[in-house]
Amino acid sequence: MTVSKRPRSKYLILGLIGQGQFGRVFCGCHRKTGKLVALKDLDQHRFPTHEFLRELRFLLQLSHPNIVTCRALEHSREGRYLIMDYCEGGTLRNWMDRQGKLPLGMSIQFMKDVLQGMEHANSKGIIHRDLKPENILLTLKSRGWIARISDFGIARLIQDSKTGSDNTGSPAYMAPERFYGQYSLQSDIYALGVILYELVVGARPFSGQPQQLMNYHLNQRVIVPDTVPLPLQKIILKALEKLPARRYKSARQMLSDLDRLSELIDLSLSATPISVLPYPPSRSLTDEPIITHALPGAIAALAVSIHSQTHDKHSPCGSHTCIYWAISDSIHYQRYQEEANNFETLAKVAQVCLPEDIRELKVTSQGCVALTNQCIYHLNPDVSQFPFLSAELIAHLRIPFKADIHPHSQWIAAVTEDNHLWVWHRSEQNLDSTAHHHSWFSRPQVPVREAVHQVQILDDHHGIFWRVEQGKTAIEVFTRRGNFLGHWKLSLEVDRIIPSAISYRVLVIPKWDTHGPLLMDLKPFRMRPIPIKVQLPVCVAIASWGYVMADGRGHLILLDEYGQVVGRILGPPSPVAIAMISKTVLLVATNVQDEGELHWVDLNQFDIDFIF
Structure with missing residues (x-):
C-alpha cells in the first residue's frame, strides 16, 4: 500500500517527549476518546521491520503494572508507531538530574517496582539487556509514584543467552560479562545494582569513557559509602558481584531482600521524592521587613x-x-x-x-x-x-458558576451549575486597553457532561476545566469557540490548579497531602513533584520568577520556575490571600476576627540566596 493510500493516524501528536537509540517518542492523544498515549516512532533505516516485529513480539507478551504496556501497532501515512502507555512523570533520569540523590524510602520503592516488572519479564523468558534510569519511567497512581520498565529494543530470550555475540548496551550499567558479548538474567541484576547505588548515593559507582568503564567493571572493586545503611550495602554489593554466579539468582531473590530491609529500617517513605526543607526560615536583614496596615473588615x-x-x-x-x-x-x-x-x-x-x-x-x-x-x-x-x-x-448567569478570564481580557469562560459552558468575547473595537467600558458578546452555551470544580484559560484560544470523580481528576480541553478537543485523567484528587508565568505550565495543589504539590506541563503533558515537604498551601502567588506558597501557619515558601525551593520566610499567621506587588514585594492578607490586615513583605530584606 502506498503512503498516500494508508489511513490517517487515529492519534493526534501533541509533542516530542524523548529520543531513543532507535527512534523518537511522542506524546499523543486518541482523536476520538482523548486518551493520552506514547507513540514510539521506529525509524525504518535504523530499526528494520524484523527488529520492529521482534520488539513488538516481546512487548505483547508483557502485561504488568511495572512494565510500560504496548497497546497497539499502527502503520499510517504519518509513520510506524508502537502505541504505548503514557507515563507523565518522565524518566527516572530526569528526576535524578533535578534532585541528585533521592530519599532512601522512595529509592527502595522504585527499585522494588522495577524488580517486580523484571520478575514478570523473566517469567516470560525475556532479558532486558539495557536497564538504566533513562529506560525507567514514572507514572502517578493513587498511592503515589510508581516505576515502570520501558524500551525492550535490544531484549533477548533467555534460551538465546548462551549464543549472544554482541555487547550492545550502556557501558555505565553493563555487567562485566556483557563486554564479551555474554548475557543472562544476572546481567540485568548487575544493571539494577548500579541503578540502586546511583539512587541512594547520588552518583554511579564508576564513571569515565567507555574503555575506562569496561576496565572498572571488570577489575575495580565497588565501594559503598558508610552513609548507606549496612543491610542495603550488602544488597548492592551482592548485585554488583563481578561473577554472575555470585549475584542474585533472580529478581525475586533481590526483591525479597529489599522487602526484609523495609522491615528492618525506618525508610520514612513519603509519596513525593523530596526531603524536608534544608534550612530554617531566612533571617531578616532589617528590623521591619514586614509592614502592616489594618482594614475595617x-x-x-x-x-x-x-x-x-x-x-x-x-x-x-x-x-x-x-x-x-x-x-x-x-x-x-x-x-x-x-x-x-x-x-x-x-x-x-x-x-x-x-x-x-x-x-x-x-x-x-x-x-x-x-x-x-x-x-x-x-x-x-x-x-x-x-x-x-x-x-x-x-x-448575570442567575445560578452559581466557575469562571476564568484571559490575562489580557480577550475572552471569558464559565461553566454554570446546570452544566453549561459559556464563552464571552470582547468586541474588537474595544481591545484598546485604555477604554473604560467594554462591549462583550457571548457564544451559544454548550452542554457539559458533569459539574466542574474549576475553569482555567490557557492562552488566546484554549482553556481547561476539571472535575473530581471516583478518586481521580478528569481534565478537559476546550476552545474559545466552545469546541471540546479531548480529555485525560490524573490518578489523584485535585483541589486547585494555578497558572504560572510559563506558557502551558500550571501548579497543581492536590486535595490531600499524600502527594504534595506538582508542576504540570500541558504541551506535551508532563508532571513533576515539587521538592518540599510541608502542609499543603492555603494560598499561592504567581511571580515572574516562580511561586510563593503560604500554609496556614504563615510559612512562606519561595519556589523558582522549576519548583525548586529558593527560600522560606516566617510570615503573618493564617493568611487568606497573597499576591506579588512587584518582583520582590509580596502582599499578604490576613483576618483577625472581623478585621483584615494587609502586610507588605519585602523579600530583599531577607537573607535569601536567590537573584529575583
Missing part, C-alpha cells in the same frame, strides 16, 4: 495589577501598582507607585459596592474582574479622576 479576596506607562498613556506617572481587595459586597481599590521598592500611595482608597458578596477577584492587564455568586463584573478604575472605581456588569 474581613478580607474575602485580593488581587494586584501592575501597569507600566506604555500600558496606560493617561497615567500622570510612570509604572504603578493597583491593589484590589474585597470586603463583603464592596471592592476597595488603591493605587501605588513603586520607587526603589518603597511604595508611596498615589490616591485615596476608591470603593464600589455590588449587589452580592464578592467571592473572587481575577486580575488582567486591563484591571480586575470580580466574581459573585451569579454575576461577572469588570472593574474600571478611572485614571483621570482619582479616586474613582466603577463596576461594569458583563454577565
